[in-house]
Amino acid sequence: MAQPAPQSQSEMRQRNLSRVLHTLADGGPLSRAAVAARIGLTRAAVSTLVDELLRGGLLVEQGPGRSGAVGRPGTQLLLTDRGPCGVGAEIGVDHLAVCVMDLRGETRVRVTHETRNQHSDPTAVLALLTSMLRRATAEAATAGLRPAGLTVAVPGLVNRGSTTVLRAPNLGWHGTDLAALLPDDLGPVTVENEANLGALAELWSGHHAPPLSGPDSFVHVSAEIGIGAALVVDGELLRGAHGFAGELGHLPVRPDGRPCSCGGRGCLETYAGEEAVLRAAGLEPGPGVRIGALAARCEAGEPTALRAVRQAGTALGIALSGAVNLLDPRQVVIGGALARLAPWLLPPVGRELARRTSVATGGRSTPVPVTASPLGPDGPLLGAARSAVRAALDAPGELLRD
Amino acid sequence: MAQPAPQSQSEMRQRNLSRVLHTLADGGPLSRAAVAARIGLTRAAVSTLVDELLRGGLLVEQGPGRSGAVGRPGTQLLLTDRGPCGVGAEIGVDHLAVCVMDLRGETRVRVTHETRNQHSDPTAVLALLTSMLRRATAEAATAGLRPAGLTVAVPGLVNRGSTTVLRAPNLGWHGTDLAALLPDDLGPVTVENEANLGALAELWSGHHAPPLSGPDSFVHVSAEIGIGAALVVDGELLRGAHGFAGELGHLPVRPDGRPCSCGGRGCLETYAGEEAVLRAAGLEPGPGVRIGALAARCEAGEPTALRAVRQAGTALGIALSGAVNLLDPRQVVIGGALARLAPWLLPPVGRELARRTSVATGGRSTPVPVTASPLGPDGPLLGAARSAVRAALDAPGELLRD
DNA sequence: GGTATTTCGTCATGGCCGTTGACAAATTAG
DNA sequence: CTAATTTGTCAACGGCCATGACGAAATACC
Numbered sequence: 001m002a003q004p005a006p007q008s009q010s011e012m013r014q015r016n017l018s019r020v021l022h023t024l025a026d027g028g029p030l031s032r033a034a035v036a037a038r039i040g041l042t043r044a045a046v047s048t049l050v051d052e053l054l055r056g057g058l059l060v061e062q063g064p065g066r067s068g069a070v071g072r073p074g075t076q077l078l079l080t081d082r083g084p085c086g087v088g089a090e091i092g093v094d095h096l097a098v099c100v101m102d103l104r105g106e107t108r109v110r111v112t113h114e115t116r117n118q119h120s121d122p123t124a125v126l127a128l129l130t131s132m133l134r135r136a137t138a139e140a141a142t143a144g145l146r147p148a149g150l151t152v153a154v155p156g157l158v159n160r161g162s163t164t165v166l167r168a169p170n171l172g173w174h175g176t177d178l179a180a181l182l183p184d185d186l187g188p189v190t191v192e193n194e195a196n197l198g199a200l201a202e203l204w205s206g207h208h209a210p211p212l213s214g215p216d217s218f219v220h221v222s223a224e225i226g227i228g229a230a231l232v233v234d235g236e237l238l239r240g241a242h243g244f245a246g247e248l249g250h251l252p253v254r255p256d257g258r259p260c261s262c263g264g265r266g267c268l269e270t271y272a273g274e275e276a277v278l279r280a281a282g283l284e285p286g287p288g289v290r291i292g293a294l295a296a297r298c299e300a301g302e303p304t305a306l307r308a309v310r311q312a313g314t315a316l317g318i319a320l321s322g323a324v325n326l327l328d329p330r331q332v333v334i335g336g337a338l339a340r341l342a343p344w345l346l347p348p349v350g351r352e353l354a355r356r357t358s359v360a361t362g363g364r365s366t367p368v369p370v371t372a373s374p375l376g377p378d379g380p381l382l383g384a385a386r387s388a389v390r391a392a393l394d395a396p397g398e399l400l401r402d
Numbered sequence: 403m404a405q406p407a408p409q410s411q412s413e414m415r416q417r418n419l420s421r422v423l424h425t426l427a428d429g430g431p432l433s434r435a436a437v438a439a440r441i442g443l444t445r446a447a448v449s450t451l452v453d454e455l456l457r458g459g460l461l462v463e464q465g466p467g468r469s470g471a472v473g474r475p476g477t478q479l480l481l482t483d484r485g486p487c488g489v490g491a492e493i494g495v496d497h498l499a500v501c502v503m504d505l506r507g508e509t510r511v512r513v514t515h516e517t518r519n520q521h522s523d524p525t526a527v528l529a530l531l532t533s534m535l536r537r538a539t540a541e542a543a544t545a546g547l548r549p550a551g552l553t554v555a556v557p558g559l560v561n562r563g564s565t566t567v568l569r570a571p572n573l574g575w576h577g578t579d580l581a582a583l584l585p586d587d588l589g590p591v592t593v594e595n596e597a598n599l600g601a602l603a604e605l606w607s608g609h610h611a612p613p614l615s616g617p618d619s620f621v622h623v624s625a626e627i628g629i630g631a632a633l634v635v636d637g638e639l640l641r642g643a644h645g646f647a648g649e650l651g652h653l654p655v656r657p658d659g660r661p662c663s664c665g666g667r668g669c670l671e672t673y674a675g676e677e678a679v680l681r682a683a684g685l686e687p688g689p690g691v692r693i694g695a696l697a698a699r700c701e702a703g704e705p706t707a708l709r710a711v712r713q714a715g716t717a718l719g720i721a722l723s724g725a726v727n728l729l730d731p732r733q734v735v736i737g738g739a740l741a742r743l744a745p746w747l748l749p750p751v752g753r754e755l756a757r758r759t760s761v762a763t764g765g766r767s768t769p770v771p772v773t774a775s776p777l778g779p780d781g782p783l784l785g786a787a788r789s790a791v792r793a794a795l796d797a798p799g800e801l802l803r804d
Numbered sequence: 805g806g807t808a809t810t811t812c813g814t815c816a817t818g819g820c821c822g823t824t825g826a827c828a829a830a831t832t833a834g
Numbered sequence: 835c836t837a838a839t840t841t842g843t844c845a846a847c848g849g850c851c852a853t854g855a856c857g858a859a860a861t862a863c864c
Contacts, residue, residue: 008443009820009851012414016822033841041410045822047842064830064841071840072830217643231728238635240730241619247727252758255656255720264723264758318657321666322724325649326633328642356654356666411822411849418850435812447851449813466812466859473811474859 016041017396020049021058024079025105025393026206029062031074050077056400057083058103079103082144084392084399087137087186088385089129090153090194093117093170094290096125098132100140100147101385103393108143109136119172126181133183148399149187149388152178153194153380160243163191190387194380195222195246196237198335199230201383202373204390218329219320220373221248222336223291226269227316231327249273251319271315280308295340309344316345317352324357324368335373336380342372418443419798422451423460426481427507427795428608431464433476452479458802459485460505481505484546486794486801489539489588490787491531492555492596495519495572496692498527500534502542502549503787505795510545511538521574528583535585550801551589551790554580555596555782562645565593592789596782597624597648598639600737601632603785604775606792620731621722622775623650624738625693628671629718633729651675653721673717682710697742711746718747719754726759726770737775738782744774 019039024030027038036046053059062076081102090097094116100109111132117125137147156168163179165171179189199220215235222228227249231238238245249269250262257266270276278285281294282304297305320332332353334342354367373379392399421441426432429440438448455461464478483504492499496518502511513534519527539549558570565581567573581591601622617637624630629651633640640647651671652664659668672678680687683696684706699707722734734755736744756769775781794801 009411009414009822012410013821016410031841042823043842044824044844047844048821068832069840070832070838072832072842074841229728233635233640238640238729241732242730245728245730247730250727250758251724252655252720253657262758263760267758318654319724322653322721323728325652326631326647326725326728327640328644328647328649330643356652356664356669358665415850433812444852445813446815446853449815450850470861471811472809472861474813474861476812 014395014397016045017049017053017400018394020046020053021079021103021393021396024059024077025103029076029078031076033074035077052400053396056396058396058399081106083146084148085140085145086385086388086390086392087133087147087150088153088381088383088388089133089150090381090384091117091125091129091155091171092194093155096129096132097381098129098136099381099385100136100145101382101389102145103389105386105389107382107385108145109139111136117171122171122173122176122178123181125171126178130181130183133186137186147186148392149190150182151190151192151197151384151388151391152182153197153384154178154191155194157244158191158193160239163189165191166243187388188391190391192384192387193228193230193243195220195228195230195336196239197381197383197387198222198373198375198379199232199333199383200237200387201375201379202333202335203232203235204383204386205375216330217327218331218333219248219323219327220333220335221316221320221338222334222379223274223338226250226273229323231323231329233327233329248319248323251322253315253318268315268319272312272319277308277312280311281305282308291337291340298341298344306344309341310348313345313348314352317349318356320349320370321353321356324353329368332368332370333373334370335375337377339372339376346370346372416797416799418447419451419455419802420796422448422455423481423505423795423798424792426461426479427505427792431478431480433478435476437479454802455798458798460798460801483508485548486550487542487547488787488790488792488794489535489549489552490555490783490785490790491535491552492783492786493519493527493531493557493573494596495557498531498534499783500531500538501783501787502538502547503784503791504547505791507788507791509784509787510547511541513538519573524573524575524578524580525583527573528580532583532585535588539588549588550794551592552584553592553594553599553786553790553793554584555599555786556580556593557596559646560593560595562641565591567593589790590793592793594786594789595630595632595645595648597622597630597632597738598641599783599785599789600624600775600777600781601634601735601785602639602789603777603781604735604737605634605637606785606788607777618732619729620733620735621650621725621729622735622737623718623722623740624736624781625676625740628652628675631725633725633731635729635731650721650725653724655717655720670717670721674714674721679710679714682713683707684710693739693742700743700746708746711743712750715747715750716754719751720758722751722772723755723758726755731770734770734772735775736772737777739779741774741778748772748774 020035023035023038032046032050033043036043058080059077060080062078064073064075081104086101088099096113096115098111099107102108154165154168155170157166159166164177165173167174178191182189202220203216217233220230229246229248231246250267252266253268253271254266258270259265260267260270275285294305298309350370357367422437425437425440434448434452435445438445460482461479462482464480466475466477483506488503490501498515500513501509504510556567556570557572559568561568566579567575569576580593584591604622605618619635622632631648631650633648652669654668655670655673656668660672661667662669662672677687696707700711752772759769
């Protein structure tokens with residue numbers, strides 16, 4: 001929401017159009033007067049903004065609302081469920097997925113495909129993804145939806161603001177420009193780290209702690225590539241100077257401990273990474289043998305698996321203590337595939353956090369709350385789609401161009 | 403602050419006035435045309451903005467600039483060195499300081515007073531500080547300067563957006579509202595953690611790495627209360643949800659190590675905190691025996707002191723590795739009193755960072771640069787004064803009110 | 805030296821945009 | 835049924851920036 005200052009009046013107009021759209025996206029159906037009250041403009045001004053958006057087909061009017069309150073009831077406004085939509089795509093280690101979301105945030109089409117993308121050829125993978133995109137958008141078109149932007153979630157590092165994947169170790173991709181291999185008729189293409197998108201999905205879903213004052217901030221842990229964390233600060237993603245922020249997996253947990261592939265020693269990843277935990281649980285990591293298998297053993301109550309997860313949780317808690325002391329987030333969220341392990345992971349994590357973050361919580365008895373994301377593995381895909389939707393709502397000028 | 407801005411165009415005007423002021427504050431003397439080019443408005447628009455600021459006495463015209471370039475030379479504009487000014491104050495453990503800064507960023511008056519503020523009475527300390535403020539602003543008045551805001555640096559935690567010191571262990575203050583004990587005729591009062599202000603001073607001083615692209619981001623380490631770090635992300639201070647961000651001192655360095663007063667074990671502070679380092683160097687911590695004494699022994703080449711600092715540096719490097727992996731800052735700055743130890747502290751810190759942050763630097767051979775702040779112990783005071791100046795430049799409407 | 809060129813600052817004009825104040829419409833309270 | 839309240843719209847207004855032209859003041863070139 002933090003947009004650049006308006007410097008010309010047309011920019012101000014764009015920003016106000018966008019504010020109307022976002023207000024309706026957040027607050028469900030509202031009358032013109034209610035929108036005006038929320039964004040601090042007069043009813044007359046909002047009327048002209050709404051007229052423009054209605055003419056452009058971005059809003060629809062519902063019948064007069066039965067409010068029960070005194071006074072003339074307002075006509076309820078709603079974002080359209082036709083017209084522009086956002087497209088999200090996810091490139092996972094063992095699957096591809098596409099999701100079409102309308103401006104209201106409803107998922108309208110979803111296509112999934114199981115594959116093995118480890119050490120794969122980007123051209124082949126993106127050709128498959130493109131055909132899935134074609135199928136999904138064709139189906140969306142029958143519902144009157146027209147793509148206004150595409151966001152792709154990737155398990156790797158993406159250069160800030162570019163569409164090039166710098167490194168995706170699990171895919172074996174290096175310096176691959178995805179925009180060149182994807183359709184260009186779906187609107188602007190954005191490529192983003194999947195952990196970041198998972199965190200944004202969490203932020204935008206709104207089903208967590210109410211924003212007491214000011215925007216939200218949290219640490220969102222996932223474990224697709226090693227152990228990644230996405231940091232949301234004041235409602236915005238913290239990407240870092242080079243786009244590499246959130247490398248929780250290489251926080252030193254035991255400075256003289258096990259050597260890590262990164263060259264350091266005792267990184268969190270050597271204790272709580274997928275491979276380390278699977279081995280500790282007596283499982284041989286391999287294709288198909290991933291966190292899901294471990295969760296199954298925990299559910300079965302197998303002691304080796306439980307001990308392995310507990311130890312991983314302790315290490316994760318130590319690393320998260322560092323993050324909490326540094327960042328003072330409102331909460332910590334365990335998302336992605338790790339969310340399945342939450343029942344066994346949260347207790348040791350919470351224990352370490354309680355021990356080690358008393359200063360950062362101001363000595364109060366309540367440590368940072370740690371929760372599991374209800375979105376779980378769907379986070380990155382939904383975050384990608386919603387990111388495309390929000391980008392469209394941010395630029396109403398583009399959408400009104402017809 | 404969440405005031406419903408009913409007049410969105412006058413808000414735009416205020417912003418543009420502010421942009422003119424900030425452009426001149428950053429870029430030295432500039433002509434109207436140069437300002438227009440920088441902020442993206444037309445010369446005509448900037449002319450009216452500048453007229454208003456000239457009439458309000460915030461700008462002055464210099465004679466036509468001798469540029470040597472073809473074309474009519476522009477009349478150079480400059481912020482005034484009279485009229486409104488910012489006042490900064492610092493409450494240290496063993497000193498008080500006040501600084502008056504004009505809109506150009508020049509320090510015009512500075513008053514320092516040595517005291518012992520450990521476990522002191524806030525009322526007495528602030529009475530003394532008030533008399534210093536009176537003296538400084540009286541002297542500033544003879545130069546035509548009129549205070550437009552006061553920012554106070556304190557070695558403790560301040561609630562976000564309030565003027566109340568939650569906890570300042572070294573001062574022995576708890577829940578003290580400073581605004582009630584300070585003069586109210588110096589403009590709005592702001593209270594801020596001194597580590598944060600030191601970092602902002604560093605950010606605004608501009609004498610570090612050139613901003614290659616986008617705003618700056620760095621981790622700024624100081625050591626007044628334990629070990630504090632201030633985090634600057636995208637040119638803004640990261641304060642945390644409760645205002646407690648930057649507690650570097652309690653990052654776990656050796657999770658089963660020495661017990662810490664915070665209740666945790668192996669916190670950085672137990673290895674690199676002032677008290678721990680002094681003891682390791684064979685010094686008995688006490689009033690007057692602080693980091694300065696240690697630096698003197700290092701300069702003398704005393705082996706025990708050198709070893710103590712080297713070990714502290716290693717611990718600091720481990721903790722900073724965590725911070726760098728999480729935040730991906732452009733650089734790390736050692737500031738405050740710690741800057742005096744830089745010659746002996748930087749090598750071990752750099753060594754640990756190089757070992758442990760290869761992932762966060764994208765595998766490139768150049769790790770995050772670590773530098774010592776050239777401001778050193780002056781950072782917090784200068785940051786406080788400049789923060790007051792910038793707040794004034796942000797609200798030109800207030801300054802033009804006469 | 806003189807003219808052309810370039811750049812600066814200003815002016816009048818115009819368009820855009822949100823505000824103000826008033827009014828009809830639609831509903832509830834009594 | 836009347837009064838009160840709220841909604842949505844309209845016309846007039848004022849503020850603000852863009853546009854395009856102009857004179858002013860310097861340099862570049864002949």
